[in-house]
Amino acid sequence: MNHTHERVPVAAALVAALGAALFILPLVGLLWKAPWGDLAGALREPEALMAMRLSLICSLAATAISIVLGLPLAWIQARAEFPGRSLLRALTLLPVVLPPVVGGVALLSVFGRRGLLGQFLDPLGIRLPFTTGGAILAETFVAMPFFVLSMEGVLSTLDRRLEDAARTLGADRWTVFRRITVPLVRPSVAAGAALAWARALGEFGATITFAGNFPGRTQTIPLAVYVQLENRPEAGLALSLVLLAVSLTILVIMRGRWLEAP
């Protein structure tokens, strides 16, 4: 589309500027308040180091699980015809709109000691709540839908005739998926995974509800920011800057894919 640029009415410009300021001002404030003088020192504190290490582990693990479980799920949602398909899609979408704290409560009611599955897992020594595994599960719960949604879109627009061609050459369905479908969608997998990873990295509500707030075990960066802001604001600000930097990096790398003007 090649619209000629319209003259912008003054009133609309003012309101739009107000809207943009809503996003921009807090960023400016964060940069202004940041402890630039002792940024390195604040990040070298043991709590900060632990939080960053834990966040990295949990978010990467959550992303990996999202890919391994999410790709087949996206494939089935995009391709298969079965009763309840739209219901499944709606349920996959739910964590995107569900308040994360409710997700945490829901996870507790399944994996808690007297939960739906937890009552059977607990005697076996498998305990997820208030463990690093629980933090990973909470992050996966909120992050995976982003991956599934973006992959579902890609898979439904893929040229299926290529898969037909592979089948005429003797490839069974698994071979087609592994050697044709997956390689063809690999660039989109990276983009979807980056989206999920960013979401996992910032996860707060479900994690603190389901996994608690234990330094070194479940206290990821967002939790550490929240706690530190009370007693040592400069540490909280420094960690916030780390998250901001990561987000901006992802945005820059993925801008071609996400920010393309329609």
Added chain:
Amino acid sequence: MSLEARVRLRRGTFELDVELAVEAGETVAVLGPNGCGKTTLLHALAGLIPIEEGRFTLDGVVLEDPAQGIAVSTEDRPVAVVFQNQLLFPHMSALDNVAFGLRCHGRPRAEARRIARTWLEGMGLGDRARARPGALSGGQGQRVALARALAVEPRLLLLDEPLAAVDVQGRAELRRDLRRHLASFGGVRLLVTHDPLEAFALADRVIVLERGHVVQTGTPAAVTARPRSRWVADLAGVNLFHGRADGNRVTLDDGGALVIPDRAAPAGDVFAAVHPRAIALLQAKPEGTPRNVWRGPIDEIDVEGPIARIRVSTVPPVIAEVTTAAVEALSLAPGQDVWVTIKATEIALYPG
């Protein structure tokens, strides 16, 4: 070795109902206009679309028979396809495209690649083995697609518009190569196309498909000599009429009548084909023997070098072919009324 198929299926309001038999070593072309169902037929034979009724056997082995609940899945059929848009895998090299089917048939990687390389060399593409499909020309891509299909040693080879993806310059060369490779392939060969040149150049026998049904089969020469549909007649460039013969008269379906030699056709439905060269245009009403004489306005004059094809809106409408010199001599122009005559002996008659 042979293919015998009766395929019946519906897609929306479209119905495909085709019966065909092809011997090994024979190349048969399914020829038809766009939308006639030829690609659907090909996909059905490959098992990509289920048939609703019918039976499909290859060398006596049933591959599909809905009545018996038999439907061998696509990957287990000894059938390979050269698709219309090649459909090479864009993320693999030419070599890996050809090796793909061999790997699927259980060959170890090194062996698959060695065989694939031999195939590419046979296509004159030994130096393009590492190229991605995006870097290949249309003709090269089509050769890779052919090598990929032949490498799995199918017993039935299906080709969908094999020359369509190639520009005019490359087409003659590709057609020659294709004919050579088809000749050395011992299985059953079936190609579908809308291009009569492609069909006539590559096929021993033609099956004309229109609106999902077979209207005519035969050698290319027989099909063009005695067209049985308007579409084939236009391809062959002849005037085709259909009507009921009675004595020396054929009453045409679309109005008008033809006078034919006595007892030239048995009574009943007949086709009458007239070559445009056998139709004469005159300024004045002719006298004497020709009995098919009509008058009507010229619709269109289409000049191609020394030849002009002239469409005249008589009843029935005809296309005449005259020299451009004659057009000038008679000062023919669109809109002008002319006399049209056909000698009864120039009309080819055959049962309709």
